[in-house]
Amino acid sequence: MSTPPPPGDRQPRDPYGPPPATRPQGAPGPGPYARGAPGPGPYAQGAPGPGPCGPVGRPYGAPVSVNALAVAALVLGVLCFLPAAGLVPGLIALRQIRRSGQSGRGMATAGVVLSAAGIALWAVALSTGAASTAWEGLKDGARGNESLSLHKGDCFDAPGGLEGDTYDVDRVPCGGRHDGEVFAVVTLPGGAFPGDTRITDVADEKCYALKDQYAMDTWAMPADVGVYYLMPSRESWRYGDRAITCLFGNTEEGAGLTGSLRGDPTTLDPDQMAFLSAAGALDTALADEPGKTPEDDLAAHRVWATEVHDVLGEQIEALRGHSWPAGARTPVARLVANLEDARAEWRKAGTAGDAETYHAHYDKAYGSVDGPATVTARKALGLATTPPVLGREGKKDSAAQV
Structure with a gap:
């Protein structure tokens, strides 16, 4: 004898899914939840649950995108000459990652840290003047003639010699052997490149007029020393090179100078x-x-x-x-x-x-x-006593371009 079912629907409705299919009496039920039906919880009917892992709204197993600002923050943070550029993108990226669940938190954090460190380093550099020195070096390096920034009294070696184009020099002590000694630097006015001929004319006029101010004792000048000059080229002019460097060099090919030729108020009594x-x-x-x-x-x-x-x-x-x-x-x-x-x-x-x-x-x-009385007076004053060799037309003066 069986007990009739209670009044109403014969099968109660599952609140989380469609009503189960009719099955023969005694067949096993679907268990707590039907296959494919969403489980219980605070989600609306048919809305996907959080799954075993992964954020809300992304199906389990879906690929995770990388936050673009995090990548930018890391790159800008590595570029130490732009210390603050990676800070703001890094902070924005961290905020977006918290909301969206994207990856890249490590890159954003690294960009923020590197940028903060860069700001601190630049603050120290500016306070000590190191930044100005570095910037000047950067500009000279861009010109390609940093080592040609010579000054009055400098002695140097030129790997390619003083003839023709000179691209690099090495400063050396004047007491030893060297290729050249700078006795004056003439600065040309700005504007368009005046041309090699015009610059050579200015170098001839200025350098020869200034040489005796640096080496006042003409008797102390060796016979094989001539006047050379380093001049701006069209290429270096574009980077602001306006200097004509007047210098002494040996007129014999392959020969150099030994000791300084300077004889002015800095060396004379x-x-x-x-x-x-x-x-x-x-x-x-x-x-x-x-x-x-x-x-x-x-x-x-x-x-x-x-x-x-x-x-x-x-x-x-x-x-x-x-x-x-x-x-x-x-x-x-x-x-x-x-x-x-x-x-x-x-x-x-x-x-x-x-x-x-x-x-x-x-x-x-x-x-x-210039008779014997001149020699005697010079000797008493500690000056050179050998008269200079006149008529050096065979000796040549030359110019080299930067």
Whole structure:
């Protein structure tokens, strides 16, 4: 005898799924939940549950995307010259990852840490001035001529020599063997590249005018030393190179210099300076001798002889007015007497009526300028005592481009 079912539906409705299919009496039931039906919980009917792992809304086993800002933060953090660039993307990436469940938390964190460290390093660099030094080095490196930033008084070796194009130099002590010694640096004005010919003309004019200010004692200059210069090229001009570097170098191929040629107020005493200033003014006047011979242009030579006469008068007064050390007083006085004789001969040459008379006074005047009295006075002052070799037309001066 069976008990009839209660009134109403014969099969209760599963609150989490569709009603079960009708099965024969005694057949096994579907268990707590039907296959494929969602389990119980606070989710709406048919909504997927969280599964064994994975965030809400992503099916189990679906691939996880990497947050793009996390990648950017890491890359920018590694670039130490942009220290703050990775900080903001890293913080935004961490916030997005918490919300979306994307991967990349480690990269974002690393980017934030690296950026913070970079900011701290740059703060130290700015406070100590290291950043300015690094930036100058970076600019010079971009020009490709960082090592050519030479200064007055620098000595250097040029691996490629002083002839032709020079791309690199190595600074070395002036006391030893070296290829060149810088005696002046001339800065050109800005604007468009003026051309190699124009820069060479400026170098000729400026460098030769400045060499005697650096090496005042012309007697101390070796005969095989000539004037060279490093000039900007069209390429280096684009990077702001405006310097003509005037330098001394050996005119013999493969030969170098030994010891510094510098002879200016940084290396000479006041007595030596007074003597060389007078000698330099006279040398400058003598160097202006007309190019034509007295036979071809006697008038020009007479004007020049008068100018030398006037310069000699000024320098004689300067030598007489200086207070010389005891050991140099008599030698300098003898030299002044010789210069008076030379001055008288230049005056006569300035009024000569013909070329033959001019030559006679010219020869006597030169004999009194650099005679034995000059050597004795120089020796007493500790200066070079070997007269320079004149007529070095065979020696060449040269230019090299940066």
